[in-house]
Amino acid sequence: MRAAVFHAAHDLRVDTVSDPGEVGPGQVLLKPFWCGVCGTDLHEYAMGPIVIPSTPHALTGATAPQILGHEFSGEVLEVGAGVTNVKAGDRVSVMPLLFCGQCYYCRRGLNHLCQRMAAIGLSYAWGGIAELAVVPADHVSVLPDSVDDVQGALIEPGAVAAYGVDTAGVRPGDNVLITGAGPIGALAALYASSIGANVFISEVNPFRAEFARGLDVGEVLDPSSIDVPAYLKDSLEGVGVDAAVECSGNERALQAALASVRSAGRIAQTGLHTRPAAIDPMVLSEHDITLAGTWCYPVTDWPRIIDLVARGLYPVEKVVSTQIPLDDVVAGFDTLFSPSGDQLKVLIRAY
Template sequence: MKAVRFHGKRDIRVEEVDAPTRPLADDDVLVRPLVCGICGTDLHEYIGGPIVTPKTPHAYSGATLPQILGHEFSAEVMDVGRDVKHVAPGDRVSVQPLVSPRNDYFGRRGLFHLSPCQACIGLSWKWGGMGQQAVVKGYNAIPVPKKLTDAQAAMLEPSAVSLYALDRGRVTMGSTVLISGLGPIGALALLGARAAGASKIFVAEVNPNRLRKAAELVPECITIDPSKTNLLEAIRDQTEEGVGVDSAIECVGLEKSLNTCVDAVRPQGVVVQAGLHSSPATVDAMKWALKDITVEATWCFPTYSFPRVASMIESGVLPVEKVATAQIKMENVVRDGFEALLDPAGNHLKILVNVAD
């Protein structure tokens, strides 16, 4: 079968690999990936990896390089192990990619995303969504409503990341919110904040193309380029008595962005660190104390969140398909996918790969 495999820094190849063999383990599901998103984590691996892709066998999954990429994907079920009852051949699913023990400290508490043994399909598992077939565990295969398109189903994973950040930020009806950075997670957080009923949403982004995209996604949001406009003054001018926003969602993963979020929230506001930092950040902890704020850090998402996200997409309140700016063929994934997303002047936000074509 054909698959997109990561071998090392700037080395992604579309190549022929062996398909999964049968019979399946009792708790396994064999799927045919349909549409797969390129994630920021995939980009980090491409330009600087291997980072999370294992160079030696993964302690839990045994996976090692080269790695079939893809952890944001929709798929069709081809076969199931004898213990799998919730899906059957022909069903469409969205793959929740986290793989971890069910019976360790974290598994017994349902905190599967926090297990130190955790592996991830498409990053540290033998299979990934950018291959023509994949084997996942039964708990990874989440049925999706028939109304959802393959592309929408592929976007459940990044949407779950964004909604988890909003939940941790206590964003609710009437909230004032700052989204710092409009990559895919920021864009989905923008849609989610509107769906939650936020009354005023500020978007800080230096890329003019992405600022325009923010205005397309949520016309009533307030877009600000902090390199040209004083962001904090703009927020003070448009919040009650100039106190700042209730919640700030940091989606960049940079020290400056994090500290700006701290400055932007009102006293007893909430800052959520959703962007992943690649280096330590220096912060003013005394300012946190004087403002009496809450700083939340997020990792992935609760694994039970996919049905909730799917129902929001199905109802129309979370139009995630608007975040996707291109769908490409697997053969062109490096040129039209990875390189296009790395173009600092590019127009793309989220690129999806049509695996089934």
């Protein structure tokens, strides 16, 4: 079978690899439909291996070369012994986080913080940018007819964005700043709007800013041309927004979020920073501001996110800017990695 395989930084190939073979107990064999390219994938492509293990992973034994892809939907082709939650022919979305179930965090239900955490498509034998994949059966959720294959591939990034907004304590009627209109920022804006929040989006990239305007969920601000915190305070009774979700992983954006929230406001840091960022902790103290980090999502969130999509409340498909075949995967990565790239969310057709 064919798959997109990471070998080293800037060495991503469409290789012919052995098919999975016999499906083990508690596993399912999938035919992936669509798989999204994540920022983590891009970091691996540019500078990896980072998350991808160079020596056998403690939980899975996986090591590079690695089949990529952890945001995907697919069809169940075969189920292993003991599997009862899905059957052949079901369409599913994959929750990719693998956890030990035994460590300090797993025993407390914080499986996304597992001390030996792995991920399908990053530190596991299989990934979603491939013609076939074997995954644990308890990591897939059946998609109802009202959720299509593209939407199914966006449940994972949709869960990331939703966790950020939820961590920021957003409630109906709140004014919320989303910094960064990349895929997670755009999804956070859609989710916050679905809750009933008044959304403001800060984005300096012209393409992404225009894409965000097309979502029609709130005002889009250009931080290169206006003072975003001052504008928000002038517009909102002199106090600023109730909450902010920082989705860019940019130091200036984090500082803008701190300056934009009202006293007793809450900020969720969802974008991943690749280097340290400076803030003034006195601002947190003087204004009773909460700054909370987020990592991935609760592993139990798939049914809830799927239900929101099914009911039309969370239109995750709106963030897709292009869909490409497996053969074009390297070009797709290069386009997303380019600072002048004109794409937001790229989905790869694996079949």
